Amino acid sequence: MGIKLGERELYPEKNYILYGPPGTGKTYETVYFAVAIIENKTLSDIKNESFDSVMERYQSYKKKGQIGFTTFHQSYGYEEFIEGIRPVVDEEDPIEKELPFKVEKGIFQKFCEQAELSTVISDGEYEIRENPTIWKVSLCKAGENDIRTECMEHGHIRIGWDEYGEDIDKVKEYTYGGSNVLNSFINKMQIGDIVMSCYKERIVDAIGIVTGEYEWVDFYEQYKRQRKVKWLIKGIREDIYELNDRKCMTLSTVYRLNHMNAADILKIVERNKTKQETKKYVFVIDEINRGNISKIFGELITLLEPEKRLGKKEGLKTRLPYSGRLFGVPENVYVVGTMNTADRSIALMDTALRRRFHFLERLPDCSLLQDVVVEGVEIDKLLEVINKRIAVLYDREHTIGHSYFMVLKQKGKCSIETLKRIFRFTILPLLQEYFYDDYEKIRLVLGDNGKLKNEQMIWAEEVEQTLFKGENDLETDDLIYYQVNEKAFDMIEAYKKII
CATH class of the missing domain: 3.10.590.10 (ph1033 like domains)
Structure with missing residues (x-):
């Protein structure tokens, strides 16, 4: 039985990646996703419940070991994920000339063993x-x-x-x-x-x-x-x-x-007992594209295939290099990853990984901000305009997610002060990263190409060639000085002119 998304059912997919621009709630959604898989419900049904209720069950499943979680990064490796050799430190004498070593199971190997165990025994048996x-x-x-x-x-x-x-x-x-x-x-x-x-x-x-x-x-x-x-x-x-x-x-x-x-x-x-109904296990990998996939997954990349899972006709086990143990991925294990497309395009993903995962795109959803208005500024329209400009000037994978603005929906937070913090400390740094400090494009996104200087978040000042001593070959376009106008972030007119 596969997970049901809305009214359609994805069957028999075992591996998913939620991908999209930053701030689209991918990690947040893995909570709903994991609970939906374990409880065999549709994603839309789970989302109709209160998040607090879903999170409480998520934490309960996590405590029982049915949900695992890790975050990939550049230093993450096979040793942490599958198995590796670790030093054994004597707590009474932590400083030794020669440290003994032992083979230690990685987080995913432990998770799979627990999931496989659940297919042959009942709770507490x-x-x-x-x-x-x-x-x-x-x-x-x-x-x-x-x-x-x-x-x-x-x-x-x-x-x-x-x-x-x-x-x-x-x-x-x-x-x-x-x-x-x-x-x-x-x-x-x-x-x-x-x-x-x-x-x-x-x-x-x-x-x-x-x-x-x-x-x-x-x-x-x-x-x-x-x-x-x-x-x-x-x-x-x-x-x-x-x-x-x-x-x-x-x-x-x-x-x-x-x-x-x-x-x-x-x-x-x-072997001769009636098999219990198999419990589902969900392993969440946040920022899956930030790790070295080949280095982390190793032989697991093949074992993840639905038809290679334990319990299937073509099920495989491989002998691990350090311990020599036989290892396979149980059929009742689901893997859910998240991927930020601003870090890496889906086209640049490891081909072997792309073949084995079902990709679900998550784009900014302005409708979630439909009723949010700050001193006459409709936030859904504000975000929609900004993202259209980014898509034209850059691409759709670098748009800005709605989650950055969700704080405005909280009681007492729908104010220009909150909007200022969002733009000054989140949106502007993102734009600076996206456009590599090309402030002319940043000004186009923010609508700062008007005449009123005090309403421009980034304003441009032409300087005279005399600023540079001696002769030079600078063109007129080179003689522009860009500066962040801190006062503009306090003015509601600066946000109104974006729309």
């Missing part, structure tokens, strides 16, 4: 923590044994190294080895993590969720170190060789399985 670690645990030895049987029957996992005693903080030398295993089992493993019981080097026989803190249980004759586990499935013989990056589980008793995620594991659990 499994008590899994956010971004859980996947652990391999060997219960005594391979195959059937008494320790494995006892753990399955009583809902826990147990490991040994009993000779070190209950308190390993007092151990000065690990004569029998196992320091890393004990550290992982006691300190690093957390409640809400997933454990996979290793039956043989490629086979797991049970999957569970850690539900208890580390315990020393002196009742047992051996393997006294314990953690409680809620077994989700037992008695299976699942070959995870491919899922584990074609690696056998031949390392130590307890260690992380870094090449798979929670959704991969729970699909094994849920």
